Structure formats: structure tokens, C-alpha cells
Amino acid sequence: MTLINIRNLGIVLGNSLFSRLNLVVNAGDRIGLVAANGRGKSTLFRCIAGALDASEGEITKARGLTVGYVEQNVPARLFDLPFYAAVLDALSADQQESESWRVDVVLESLEVPEALRERPLKQLSGGWQRIAMLARVWVTEPDVLMLDEPTNHLDLGKIAMLEAWLNALPRDVPVIISSHDRAFLDAVTNRTLFLRAEQSQIFPLPYTRARGALDEADAADERRFQRDMKVAEQLRKQAAKLNNIGINSGSDLLVVKTKQLKQRADKLEDAAKPAHLERSAGAIKLSNRGTHAKVLITLEDAAVQTPDGTLLFKTGKQFVCQGDRIVLLGANGAGKTRLVAMLRKAIEQPEVAQGGIKATPSLVLGYGDQALADLCDVDTPMETIIRRFDIGDQRARALLAGAGMAIELQARPVGQLSGGQKARLGMLVLRLANPNFYLLDEPTNHLDIDGQEALEGELMAHQASCLFVSHDRSFVRAVGNRFWLIEKKKLVEVESPEGFFASAAKPA
Template sequence: MALITIRNLAVTLGAPLFSQLDLAVSPGDRIGIVAANGRGKSTLLRCVAGMLEPMTGDITRSRGLRIGYVEQIIPQALSETPFHEAVRQALPDDQAETEAWRVDVILDSLDVPPALRQLPIAKLSGGWQRLALLACVSVTDPDVLLLDEPTNHLDLGKILGLEAWLGSLPRDIPVLISSHDRAFLDATTNRTLFLRAERSRLFSLPYSLARNALDEIDASDERRYQKDMKAAQQLRRQAAKLNNIGINSGSDLLTVKTKQMRQRAERLEEAARPGFQERSSGAIRLASRGTHAKVLVTLDDTPVETPDGRLLFKTGKRWICQGDRIVLLGRNGAGKSRLIHLIRTAITEPDRCAATIKPTPSLALGYSDQALAGLADRETPLATIIRRFDVGDQRARTLLAGAGLGIDLQSRPIGILSGGQKSRLAMLVLRLTNPNFYLLDEPTNHLDIEGQEALESELMVQQTSCLVVSHDRSFVRAVGNRFWLIENRHLVEVDDPGDFFASARES
């Protein structure tokens, strides 16, 4: 029996997000919700949670159903509240005193270190803030759990821990998950909803299998669309010929026949509209200028240290060569971002460069950090492009529109853009920099699946040379042709990331 039934649901915000959506949520369902940035995933979850009224349609919930909704953003009221106290406050009033022990049970199940439990939520890392929201909701024992981008800001260890935690929930508790993490969806879901403006698709399959099925349907729709459009064009050509004959002969009958044929063509074209051709979130394009150097960066047993001088690891003798797409693997805090920082400094500020890092003089660097710190919150996207690059106002606007930032967004402060919009702006900046070597620290943060796949394709098509840090397992496997692992204070090369992923799951 369905716990939640959705019938003919529709929401329009400027443009239709989804329409005529039907969905039944039953015990045991683990439903992945997939759509591009800004295409209605959070809106749908808010509708299911009862926080937003849809424009049309109905949502029926079982009597007394408790829905737990884990949002993306920490409520301001919780920012100064200690972790443990925030979870305790989430308990109903009649349980706060007698069942406070449940707080420690849920924090233990999420492997929250004791030292973090007394810190204010605002002092926690982004990953722990996400888990704090999850703890506040799950301690209330909801009958249905809604998760909005639960892996955002989580490192690989925490993502795998979250997968295990979801797997340990009672099997009859339905979970709806909005996520762009393909591997996470494969590990945690058994149904997949592809949310679309006109015709959403639901499959009783995890993401990758569902995506294959969707691609087959879309390909079939595309073939049918092309066939119908060809037939409509033939009707229009025949109508034009008939119209000329009718004019020359003065036949009213031929004029009527001409009108009927044109109407048939219009109906065929309207019915043939391919619902799978969704509006893009914006194109991602990269560039790669040439270099004759075969070896781009040489590491000569470079020590990688914390800011206070504690040794994290040594690199040994390593080379980054033209065409290498190296993925840097290691546990959180192992020093991945520190090595990225050292190489970046060696390229951009050679006077401050350690003697053990030798970049070739012809390097042109493209750099993106996980916080997108290179984008100023108070500056507008338009001002950013015009200030950094020799392009005029009109060209800058065209480039921004192609990246998914329409006229209405181009003159707004970057700080109010969504994470996905900021990421696409950062990718545009990288492209216009026209580098021949990329340093990318968590480049898929906030990118939807369409954006991730576009970035993967560009890195390979452009034959870029890059050093990448990423916790996205699908992205790592798709992009990397070499893998460096930080292990036991040394940097070692491995053939495949699989063993590292397995060890992260077991720890």
C-alpha cells in the first residue's frame, strides 16, 4: 500500500519544472530523483514534505505519516547551537527528557567524534553540517525520509558511511534522494525518477541501469521524431504544390485540400515534439593550448606539510607529463589540497617555489578550487568576464548565456547564484584562460550529472593535462588515466582506484 500518492502534480516557476507527474511511494522504496540544476528536484521534495503547495495536482499521505526532510541549507537558528544540543532539540517535547539517550545513539551510528559533538553547527565543516541536519531529522524516527543532495561537501569516507547508514535503516522506510552523485545513487536506490518538464520517467532500477533504459527510450523517440518531421515536411511540400495548382485553376476544392494538408502537418509536428529534449543548464567547454614540453611538472621528493610545518607525506620522484590526467587519491586530511596548492604556487609564483617542484616555463595554468574562491561574491558574472578577459560587453553576454547564465543573472552578484551556476561560471573562466595544464580540486561540486558528463567529455576530447582531486567515484573512473595515492606518508602510483575505494568503505 502506498504511503504517499502523487497525482498529476505540476509546478511552474518562470518555466515549467515538471507537469502531469504521477508517483506512488510505498514501503521499501528507495527512489533516486535526477534532474539538471534548477529543474525541480528540491521543489518536488518540498511539495512532498508539505512545505510548498503545487500549482496543480494532489499529494495524498497516509494518516499520521511522519516525514523527515533533510534540506541542503543549515537553518540560521541552528548555526550557534552545539551539535549534540541541536539533535536533542529536534526530539519531540515529550521525549526530550526521557529519551535523550537516542541522541547519542544516532550520533554513534553516524560516527560523530566526541570532540565535534560540543561544537556549534557553524564551526563544523560542510560535510559535518550535512550530517548534523541528517541527525536532527533521523532522531525523530520518521516514517519517510527525504534527502536533498545528501553527499554535498562529504568526503569519500563520509559518503561511504552514509551509504552504509542508509543500508542499515529498516527496509520498510521509504527514502527519496535528490542527488547528482551517480555512484551513490547506484548504491542506495532501487527506483529512479528522471524529472522532466513535460514527461517525467520512472524506472524500477537504480540509476545506471535506469539511465541505460532512458537512453534507449530517448533514442527511439528521436527516431520517431525525425520520421514524423520528415512526413510533416512532405505534407507541407505537397500542400505548396497543391496551393499553386489551386491558385492557377481557381479551384476552391484544392484550396480547402491545401488547408487540410497544412493542418495535418501542424498536428504531426506538434505531436512529434520530443519531450526528452530538455532545456540545458548551460554548456561546459574547455580549451587546451599547445605546448612542446613533454614533462610539465617534476616533483623531486617534495615534502608536503601542514601550515604549521607537520609533515604529511613526501612525493618521491614524480613527473606529470603531457596528456596525463592524474587523479590524486587519499583520505580526508592526507594532504591532497596541500599538494595542489604547492604546485599552483610553483607555477604562478616561482620566486616562492620550493626547489623540489619544477614546472616547465611554458605552462599556462587553469585552476579551480572546491570553494570557487576565485569568484568574488560581490562582483557580477558580467564584470568578472570583462575584467579578466579581452572581450567586449556583447561577447561576454553571449558567452555567459551559453554557460547557462541568462541576461537576468549576468548583472546579479555572484554570491546569490546557486552552486551549479557558480560552477558553470568557474568552468567558463577556465575555458577563457586557455590553459595547457589544469589543477582541479573537487571540480564536480554542485555540477549536475549533465555538467559532470560534459566536463568528463571535455577533459578527454581536448586531451587536457591535469591533476585532479575528486571524491566522485564515477568521475574519477571516467577521467583518470593515472592514479596517485597518498599512503603511509608517501605518494605511490596505483593502476586503479578500486582498492582505495574498497579500503575507504572498510574503514
């Protein structure tokens, strides 16, 4: 049964985000929406929800259809409300009086602890705030559910809970999910829409299999493009020969044929642009200055503690060696961020003793955290680059443009950039630091799938030595070659992350 029919939809906001989009949403669909940052995913959601008019085309919905749209951000007016009240607020006044039980049902299904339900949203983690926004929408019992980046800020346990929750929904309720989390999309979708400026593609497959089908289609498209370009080149050569003969002989017929051949070549070239050649969101490149040291960091049973001195775990004797790509695994609150902070301090401030941690003197650190806290919100991207690195304005502008920042963005305060733009700026800063060891806390936060894959490729291509924390299972599997797990107040090495992933997916 068709519930939503999108025909020839196009959106122009400054430039064209997408055009000629056709999509049918049927009962039972679980659609993954994939696109680069800033390419119109949220805009498409707003159009479907009725909050924005399209530039062209139309959207028709089944009579009486209600669409529930879970946006990324919490409205400011809700921050002071307790979790329960924020969800209750989504119901009408009459429903609040007589059907408040619906809130309890939804919060139970989303495994919201009783202790959190009376706490103001502003006191909760970003993950619980995202769950609150989902609960607000689901309590209204929509016919269609749309989720915009639902796994942002969620730890592995909450991601697993959300996967189970979505897969337990009534099968006739269609769900459209915009996400950069590849493993999540594989777990909860059965169709994938690749949103493109032109010729968006949809496949009746979850993300990974759909991506394989898309790559095959793009390869065929590239072969067609090269073939058509060769034909156009031959037509132009023939036109040039006929033109010379026509001029020398004074033949009007040859002049007309020359013009026709050029027109055919022009038409072929105009029509031959490959659909997969999209505007880049910005390149991600890393560097590796190298080091002769074999052992980069030595841990001698270092004690990782909370600020008040409570022991979280001890590291035992561990070594970080050149070429290691170590993933630090552990439950929230286990001490991952504390260990990362201790390692950073040991490398950047070797004169300040870090008990049990010793870094080789030749180490040059490339550090990035999930909050991008090393970027100053009041500085512009230009100021960020030229103040930190000895490069001229022209070189800085070229580097920023390569990272996806047009001239107008280069002069905008960092605080006004999108999460994806900030992430790419942060990666450029990492590259220019020219480190030989990367310490990364949730490096894929805010990166689209193209950015994640580019970062994976750079870490592997440069044989970078790194230690990182990540909830992105696809990224962990692709990059890690060693795995440290914090459990029972000890740091132990395990063969793979799969056991931890499985345990994180089990209900507490």
C-alpha cells in the same frame, strides 16, 4: 503498500519546472531523483513535505504519514548549538525530557565521534553539518525519508558510512534521494526518477542501468521525432501543390484540402517535440592551447608540510607528463590540498622557489577549487569575464548565455548565484584562460550529472593534461589515467583507485 501518490503534478515558478508528473511511492522504495540544476528537485521535495503548494495536480498520502525532509542548508539558528543539542532540538519538549536516549542511538548509528557531539555546528566541517541535519530528521522517526544532495561536502569515508546506514534502514521505510553522485545512487537506490519539464521518466532500476534505459527511450523518441518531421514536410509539400492547382482552377474543394493538410502538418509538429530536448543548464566547454614540452612538472622529493612545519608526506621523484590525467588520492588531512597549493604556486610564481617542484616555463595554468574562491562574490558574471579577459561586452554576453546565464543573471552578484551557476561560470573562466594544464580541486562539486559528464568529455576530447582531487568515484574512474596515493607519509603511484575506495569504505 502505497504511501504517497503524486498525480499530474506541475510547478510553475516564473517558468514551468515540471508538469504532468505521476509517481507512486511504496513501502521499501529507494528512489533516486535526477535532474539538471534548477529543474525542480528541491521544489518537488518541498511539495511532498507540505511546505509548498503545487501549481497543478495533487499529492495524497497515507493517513497519519510523517515525512522527514533533510534539506541542504543548516538553519542559522542552529549554528551556535552543539551537535548533540541541535539534534535534541528536533524533538518536542516532552520527548526531550523523557526520550533524549533517542539522540544517542541515532548519533551512534551515524558514527558521530564523542568529541564532536559537544562542539557547536559552526565549528564543524560541512560534512558533519550535513550529518547533523540527517540526525535531526531521523531522530523524529519519520515514515518517509527525503534527502536533498546528502553527499555534498562528505569525504569518501562518510559517503561509505552513509551508504551503509541507508542500506541498513528498515526495508519498509521508503527513501527518496536527490543526488548528482552517480556511484552513490547506484549503491543505495532501486528506482530512478528522471525529472523533466515534460514527460518525466521513472525506471525500476538504480541510476546507471536506469540511465541506459532512458538513453534507449530517448533514442526511440528521436527516431519518432525525425519520422514525424519527415511526414509533416511531405504534407506541406502536398499542400503547396494543391494550393497552386486550387488557385489556378478556382476550386474551393482544393483550397479546403490544402487547409486540412496544413493543419495535419501543424498538429504533427506540435505533438512531435522530443521529450528529451530539455532546456540546457548551460554548456561546459574547455580549451587546450597545447605545449611542446613532454614533461610538465618534476617533483624531486618535495616535502609537503602543514603551515606550522609538520611534515605530511614526501613526494619522492615524480613526473607529470603531457596527456597525464592524474588523480590525487588520500585520506582527509593527508595533504592533498597542500600539494595542490604548492603546484599552483610553482606554476604561477616560478620566481618563488618551491622546494623540489619545477614546472616547465611554457605551462599555462587552469585552476579551479571546490569553494570557487577565485570568483569574487560582489562582482557580476559580466564583470568577472570582461575584467579578466580582453573581450567585448557582446562576446561576453554570448559566452555567459552559452554557459546558462540569462541576461538577468549576468547582472546579478556572483554571491547570489546558485552553486551550479557558479560552477558553470568557473568553468567558463577556465576555458577563457586557454590553459595547457588543469589543476582541479573537487571540480564536480555543484555540477549536476549532465555537467559532470560534459566536463569528463571535455577533458578527454582535448587530451587535457591535468591533476585533480575528487571524492566523485564515477568521475575518477572515467577521467583518471594515473593515480597517486598519499599513504604512510609518502606519495606512491598505484594502478587503480579501487583499493583506496575500498579502504575508505571500511570503518575507522
